[in-house]
Amino acid sequence: MKYIYKIVRNYADGTMETLKYGITGKGPNSKGVLPRPNSQLKSGVDANGREFTDSYDQVASAKNRADALATEQKLVNDYAKVNKGKAPPDNARPQPK
Numbered sequence: 001m002k003y004i005y006k007i008v009r010n011y012a013d014g015t016m017e018t019l020k021y022g023i024t025g026k027g028p029n030s031k032g033v034l035p036r037p038n039s040q041l042k043s044g045v046d047a048n049g050r051e052f053t054d055s056y057d058q059v060a061s062a063k064n065r066a067d068a069l070a071t072e073q074k075l076v077n078d079y080a081k082v083n084k085g086k087a088p089p090d091n092a093r094p095q096p097k
Helices: 035-039 065-081
Strands: 002-011 016-024 043-045 051-062
Touching: 002 035, 002 065, 016 035, 016 065, 051 065
Parallel strands: none
Antiparallel strands: 002 016, 002 051, 043 051
16 A cells, blocks of 8 residues: 655644655554654744744555556646646655646
8 A cells, every 4th residue: 555645834824835745655653653754744944934843644545656656646736737837845756747
């Protein structure tokens, strides 16, 4: 099983920003936490002086890598449709098609 997730930056003023989508093959631990996205979370102050805390959401699951990659690509494409053709800021791959 593959798990597709997104990492979201939550600002103290209540605004949120999707940072990236990702895939992990390792399932939730005994506490229900996906280790890979959990290890990518940050908190602090951004370059504009805004306090933030990152979180992740599991957005889908897939039986195999090919299906997971296709789902991730669709999520990035959907994001780009409403963000002037750009991928989420921390998404190295995939890029919108």
